[in-house]
Amino acid sequence: MGKKGFVRNNVNQFAVLYRFFDLLAVQLCLLISAEVYGVVVSQQYYFISLIACLAYLFSAEMLWLYRSWRAGSMKEILFVASISHLLMMAAVMCWMFISKSSEDYSRLVIALWFVSSWLVSCTWRVAFRYFLFAVRRNGRNTRYVGIIGANETGLELTNEIRRTPEAGYNVVGVYDDRDADRTVIPEGLQSLGAIDQVYHDVLTGKVDTIFITLPMTANKRIEKILQILGDTQAQVHLVPNFFVYNLLHSRICNVGELQTVSVFDSPMKGAMNFLKRVEDIILASIILTIIALPMLVIAAAVKLTSKGPIIFKQNRYGMDGKKIKVWKFRSMTVTEDGDKVTQASKNDARITPVGAFLRRTSLDELPQFINVLQGSMSVVGPRPHAVAHNEMYRKKVEYYMLRHRIKPGITGWAQINGWRGETDTVDKMKMRVQYDLEYIKNWSLWLDFKIVLMTVFKGFVGKNAY
Known part of the structure; x- marks a missing residue:
């Protein structure tokens, strides 16, 4: 595996469904809005609906709306969806201005279309999100997590997962090679044994998601673990112990094909x-x-x-x-x-x-x-x-x-x-x-x-x- 693109965002298994419902909401809300005000839907309306769909998809992709939100908050999801919708509206208005065709459309229909499609987009996301929460609380659509590294980073990660049970992560236990008096096992979790045990547990289905929380100084050990898990279908996440530093705002940057992490960055980018x-x-x-x-x-x-x-x-x-x-x-x-x-x-x-x-x-x-x-x-x-x-x-x-x-x-x-x-x-x-x-x-x-x-x-x- 090359260095470029090593850190990737998890692909949302429902991404196709999300896109379908978003585009359906845009199209149906326009038709319903026209019906409410008794306006005949001409080719011009179909054309701006096409512009709206393309603009929404472009905005949503740019803002990563269709990424995995398993551990994301509802507020974040609705915020990104709303910004995507706002950019869609701006694209439609710009087209009307550039083409000098605003007089060809009913302002009431356009206003109702914008508001209703935004409400529908947000409402179905909330409903689907709570549906997934209910499913995950019943043990379905759940990832079984093994943490490699019984240390402060592993403890912090466990606490974060426990604070968001609706994300569907179930921490099974912790792997570590060290003696018990040198490890930090979160309360309520069991030690699953030495790190070499991970490969067997993944193959037998005991765990299917691995978080590696070893210190950055253990780079040789981490490299060996990645090589072993590269022969499995487990989802593997590397958790650098950055929380021990007073980082301001960090993000991954590319210098050619080399990836770096900025540690004193500004959130005001792009x-x-x-x-x-x-x-x-x-x-x-x-x-x-x-x-x-x-x-x-x-x-x-x-x-x-x-x-x-x-x-x-x-x-x-x-x-x-x-x-x-x-x-x-x-x-x-x-x-x-x-x-x-x-x-x-x-x-x-x-x-x-x-x-x-x-x-x-x-x-x-x-x-x-x-x-x-x-x-x-x-x-x-x-x-x-x-x-x-x-x-x-x-x-x-x-x-x-x-x-x-x-x-x-x-x-x-x-x-x-x-x-x-x-x-x-x-x-x-x-x-x-x-x-x-x-x-x-x-x-x-x-x-x-x-x-x-x-x-x-x-x-x-x-x-x-x-």
Whole structure:
């Protein structure tokens, strides 16, 4: 087996069925929508349904919608299906615009078609998913798992499998050559013997899925195991013990025919970067429309109550550590931006009366939605710190600069969890950085929406903000 393509995604045995139902939903929903509004389905409607089907299939394949979701969450499945559907809708609308044929179609039919086909696509996935859950809980459609390596990685893997019983994995036991006092056998599991026993158990059907959790230093042993299992029909998964390292966001990369694993990567790559940007533009545009009048009132209050500019632009580190100008309503009589670190503190004499209110309620940060539209910031992300803060804390807090693998945000995971405002100790900064890195590791659009909603309800006022 060549190196290229060694790591492959498991092929979903229901992939053909999924594709069939998706295309059927697109076609039938168009016919039903036309019937509802009494519109005759002409060749033009059949043509855009063909475009929709091709666009949906292309989007779904690009986003790996038809991969195995045995261990995936329902939320992830519906999210990817919804994005595929959104791209299908965009393709149809683009065709109508380019061909100047939008007047040939009923807007009500098209709108009902888009909504109904999306609902049907999501609904049948939920129903089929729960059907599989029920089947697997009864012991059918189940994979019998053997874990090679009675160690911390094997224990972590066992716990993950136990947390998702609906995935249909049944851990039979653990294989290890070492003495019992040197192994970690998860509670409730049996030792299946030495590693040499694996081949026999696979042939007899005792196990049909193998997870290898040996340390990376055991490369010769792993190579021998792979050679042995290559003579069987078992599904074999290699689980590198990366969890012992503080990885940020990892993915498999190809350098020619050699595969590598990036360990400090950004989740904002390719389609995900595009989706994040679309999210930012939509949210920032909506919010700026809503807050335009309050911003004018605040601007007038700042100008009338103290001397100086209305907007204060301060240097911050943005994505990849590049300097950006962050906009804020001026809240102080003195606007320092040098090498000295002077954080705002309680009863700070530099803060104006209006500025105190703005800082306490975070209203001084509203102009940063303009930064979002400019592309230097995101609505959600790690809060940008002053350049002087970065230079000081990068020497005191491990992995501090990894915060800059994504764009800084107006609100973030750290802020809604109580780490907002002054960070006057290294321990406080460590906690903020910890939450920032957790956000990057677990980023999704769902998490962004959750943070935005939590910010609306509890994030504008903080006890440490002054």
